[in-house]
Amino acid sequence: MKKFLPVAVVLLTLMSFTVIEGIGEYKISGTIDSSFNGKYMYLKESAHIGNMTTIDSALITKGKFTFKGISETPKECFLVIEGKEQEGSVILYTEEGNITVNVNKDTLFNSIVTGTFNNDVMHKFNKLSNEIGKLEKTFIDKNMGEFNKAEVESDTATINRVIEEHQNMIKENNRKYIAFIEENTNALVTIKAFVRLFSDQDKKSSDIKPLFDKLSAQVKETNLGKKMAEHLTKMAEIETAQAKVAINKIAPDFSAPTPKGKILSLKEVMGKVTIIDFWASWCGPCRKENPKVVAMYNELHDKGLNIVSVSLDQDKTKWKEAIKADELTWYQVSNLKGWGEPIAKEYGINGIPATFILDASGKIVAKNLRGEELKAKVKELLAQ
Template structure:
């Protein structure tokens, strides 16, 4: 009888340590110093808008969410009266959160495999970021002095040293993906590689193929496959031949921010630049001031631009156009990487550009900066 009671006690302890059932999640959060405030469980929809999933109250410094997750997915916790949000992976199991109301960004998330991995990945990234911030602090005065004196040798040297941190971030991500085929964040990292200026499609394909099937079956896993399939699929005959230098650029049409259809044909000048970009593309936004300056200088001589955006959020697209002062024709179907014009032109990464002559023939691709301006001036005869 005593042995039976002991066994029941042990079972009771084990069950209490694994509260969530097989197909459910229980989020248990601790927020010291806050009571009676609201906690919101949120996620982003396909347009990037945050939508509430559930709401609870903090009682005695604790809160609990319960539910069922079909698959791992990034979510956020918003605590009333606290600045910032807590990103985490919602998945079935017991998820524990220790939140500091004054430093929400450093909340400790644990309890499930993917959240443990997310924490480890972020910690490794923070180590690199701290080194980067220290380098900035130690060399700020030196950089300011070099800029004032136009000392390009010192400026280039400091930029070269700073670039090493960016390389370190890339290596961290690559190493993680290569060694964690069962981690959900591996799929998120791989998907983000499509947004790089010179996306290495073969590398993306190799990393995707090595993923565990459970990760391939998630939304980001399916998204990666969809993009790879589109890139690998035979492009329409016109795009296969005419998007090369020397070919005639395929005509296209799409709505501008006001909803009016604008075509390539009606946008042509003596020289025309087709600029594939997006509000979320950092390198695109960084290049925009140079393109604006070039357009302002050469438009009166016959230089035109038509921007084709790979955005999916109309508000963010319009905001970027206004903020970056892009005064030329802008169009988009707001279909992200499924933008039909980008697919026709075989665009695999952005920014991407096509330079056309007065007849619409492609004379150059993916030129930037001084090389782009020199080619435009040559074609204009300016």
């Protein structure tokens, strides 16, 4: 036993040294079009979005470049070509192993990075994203002309059909992203797939949170992972608020300043039919919709239609200018807190324009109707 202990200690020491020495050592072997010979390729990292720091550089020679370094934990980095900084970058993960980069000189995003776990999974993710991107483009090319024409003609049936078809396509595409997430819970790039899931308007935090919980701690600790956790928390808060303003619920009363500084409450302005309209001076779709709402209000106000608009503006001058320019003669209120508007939070608003249609009792009978659909609903309620 006495003879064995010193030998064991030496073996353990050697084993420890061997493991530690190789931890995080990476080699990046890149190829690029020879027209870039003589330029530098920069390896950069980003602690914050839009703030990249150069950690290494390599001269491009005979269409090749090489980096060597140590990254104790996998880290997202970027390859940027000298003089081409505005044209984007090649994303890769610095991690232990031999990383191969084949730079696409025309579209840097389509460069191929392989050789280590996170880079191989990223390559799969990029292929999936490209595949889905082509499906999106095909759909838009096929339907956008018809959709734009329908908007001009206020053809809500066509608008709704195209939107529904698009959402159905998004749901099908999201099933592919969900499968990818479940197969790659330890890969850093997987967190990026979550961003795509939010394009499905029907997705709830309760749908996404169980997927997020499956991710490894390392993925959750990335900057995007932390932002995703925060977003899911906010999402849950919005959904809780939205449940309180569902169809057939009584609209919560609220009070806020008018442009002249007077405090106005919802209960003061209730009509036979009342529309609560969330908008802002900077919201293009809101401003585009305003002329139709003005025409409807002018026609139906004397019959019992009232409108109260809640603005998500922060600049009082711009708010007042937009009211005047768009000839909005109905009730206007705002706390001028942007997306922090307390009324918007209470009503679970996560996008504008947003509308709630109330009957004479203050019950919410419809939401987010536009154009002729909105006018038809208002007329139906006024006739009751």
